[in-house]
Amino acid sequence: MKMIKVINPETKVKQQERLDLLIARRLKKAIGNIAPDRLNEICQAYHENRLLILPVPIGEKVYIPGSFEETDGSEVFCIDEAHLSGYINENGREFYTTYDESCGTMDVEKNVLCITREEAEKKLEGLKNRKCRVCGCTQDHACPGGCYWVEDDLCSKCAGTEQIQEIAEG
Ligand SMILES: [Zn+2]
Numbered sequence: 670m671k672m673i674k675v676i677n678p679e680t681k682v683k684q685q686e687r688l689d690l691l692i693a694r695r696l697k698k699a700i701g702n703i704a705p706d707r708l709n710e711i712c713q714a715y716h717e718n719r720l721l722i723l724p725v726p727i728g729e730k731v732y733i734p735g736s737f738e739e740t741d742g743s744e745v746f747c748i749d750e751a752h753l754s755g756y757i758n759e760n761g762r763e764f765y766t767t768y769d770e771s772c773g774t775m776d777v778e779k780n781v782l783c784i785t786r787e788e789a790e791k792k793l794e795g796l797k798n799r800k801c802r803v804c805g806c807t808q809d810h811a812c813p814g815g816c817y818w819v820e821d822d823l824c825s826k827c828a829g830t831e832q833i834q835e836i837a838e839g
Pocket residue numbers: 801802803804805806812823824825826827
């Protein structure tokens with residue numbers, strides 16, 4: 670299936686500005702102060718997909734908020750601790766791989782991985798109430814064939830369709 674993706678140029682600029690801020694903050698944390706020119710170069714490389722920044726170095730501990738179903742059907746929410754082991758870009762779907770002794774290797778969507786426990790706890794609260802803003806699917810009731818969250822309130826099946834709709838209507 671071919672997905673048509675239309676991005677409003679204004680939205681794209683805003684997304685880039687947000688990304689630049691995120692990169693600047695991460696770099697500052699990792700290597701201290703950085704010259705503005707160098708920062709621009711790094712951001713540029715990132716936009717051109719020449720640079721990959723992992724949230725923490727490989728092997729560091731990460732936190733994964735999530736839920737699983739008990740044998741009686743009830744849903745239990747928890748935060749898994751694991752170690753970051755890699756990054757994969759599979760036809761544009763980006764996710765991290767993690768490793769821990771009890772669960773082995775896991776795939777973790779980019780927006781699910783947390784680098785602190787506090788961040789994971791906050792996300793877990795959101796998870797308990799999340800719902801796709803387009804189709805209304807939830808953590809318990811995914812779209813037919815399955816879907817995953819691309820934003821806190823947008824599922825993979827609906828990603829892209831929303832922008833096309835906005836343009837068609839507007
Ligand atoms: Zn949806």
